Amino acid sequence: MKALLIYPSFPDTFWSFRHSLKFIHKKSAFPPLGLLTVGAMFPEEWDKRVVDLNVTKLTEKDLAWADCAFVSAMVVQRKSARQIISRCKNAGVKVVAGGPLFTAEYELFDDVDHFVLNEAELTLPSFLADFKHGSAKRIYATHEFADLGQTPTPMWELINLKHYATMSIQFSRGCPFNCDFCNVTTLLGHRVRIKSSAQIIAELDGLYRMGWRGQVFFVDDNFIGNKKYLLTQLLPALIEWRKEKKGFLFNTEASINLADNEDLMDTMVEAGFDTVFIGIETPDEESLAGCNKKQNKNRNLIDSVKRIQRTGLQVQGGFIVGFDSDGPSIFQRQIDFIQKSGIVTAMVGLLQAPPGTKLYERLKGEGRLQGLVSGDNVDGTTNIIPKMDLNQLLKGYSKILKHIYRPRPYYRRVKTFLREYKAPKISIPVDFQRFLAVFRTSIRIGIFGKERIQYWNLLVWTLFRCPKLLPLAITLAMHGHHFRKICKL
Secondary structure, three states: OEEEEEEOOOOOOHHHOHHHHHHHOOOEOOOOHHHHHHHOOOOOOOEEEEEEOOOOOOOHHHHHHOOEEEEEOOHHHHHHHHHHHHHHHHOOOEEEEEOHHHHHHHHHOOOOOEEEOOOHHHHHHHHHHHHHOOOOOOEEOOOOOOOHHHOOOOOHHHOOHHHEOEEEEOOEEOOOOOOOOOOHHHHHOOOOEEOOHHHHHHHHHHHHHOOOOOEEEEOOOOHHHHHHHHHHHHHHHHHHHHOOOOOOOEEEEEOHHHHHOHHHHHHHHHHOEEEEEEEEEOOOHHHHHHOOOHHHOOOOHHHHHHHHHHHOOEEEEEEEEOOOOOOOOHHHHHHHHHHHHOOOOEEEEEOOOOOOOHHHHHHHHOOOEOOOOOOOOOOOOOOEOOOOOHHHHHHHHHHHHHHHOOHHHHHHHHHHHHHHOOOOOOOOOOOHHHHHHHHHHHHHOOOOOOOHHHHHHHHHHHHHHOHHHHHHHHHHHHHHHHHHHHOOO
């Protein structure tokens, strides 16, 4: 049996980093981790081929080769997924679909032959058994959650690692919190399930053997969901593993209460972590209470952010406007918070209500839903009828993006961050492509970019104030270029 594993393309979004990837000659920010993991679940006798449309094209030869196409997608990949399904059907190839998009919206895809929904560890074996005997059902779903101790190591050999800026691995699934607008607990549950340290080390060993030395993203929605295991098992194992290794800086996602545990922060940095994404959402206490963001309430959020940054972890932040309690002042308050906090990578989106969330159910009851969520955090769309006048909301939202990503305030924010940030002791080995990236950045941004004055000012400032952070300053300049393209500034 020949299985074609297809990953749809991402549109030009905030997290695609498409415009900054050009500086380092990479085609995609992240690999299709889900498909690589699913590929390891197939019988050994199956032939497997991955086509990631973010790095290559789906050809007629691919379709002619395949007995069956397996498509996995997130909501933001909806358009590309539909195009793939259409091409497969026209070529007479059966389509099997799974992942977050199809788990939430399978009713909208009539052309799909089989759905393998929820967690593949539980639903894929049943499908494969039935498929082998010619009795496969259309839908395989479960309300149970998988034991991650049984999850195999992703098949890295199915992709060319050189196409990607960052590798991805997963330690845990589930989140102990219950924010009204978030569908993580709907998809993955409240109970935090984890892989063993041995599993994570095996995955890292696989990447190391294949020559990877760069960034690795732990894709967990909340990496610190099981603090005890992190401190006593995983982080010590990572520290030991890295002693004989070059490179390998880690980044992940966590809740703001990370700031309350100095030991955990210090150990993460020692283990090789240098960046963490945190859902800040809003500085407004009433809005935090309204969306059940308990972990962010009753604390000085800016102090928490700076505490994390001073430890040696760059904080990336998610922000939302459009809560029911948001008034006209929220837009300037968000701007002020982002600038004062030194959160350089600030993703600001309009409130959306994904299916399955408490917010979705409440607004459905109030008759305040319209259309589907786009999955794109910064495209200026929402499936919610807001309490604030929509034109006022959109105008205010545009004001935030235009301010925080204009060259002057953006580069000012980079300096605010670098003043607080503790330089990591670990560095990524310098290769020829990274050297060329500096050259390309100096030409494209430093000579032809409208931010060129701010760019050279930042580099000179960094050389005198914190020279060890010069590579990071250049990286943030690349990211700023991407964000301005996304925000059409």
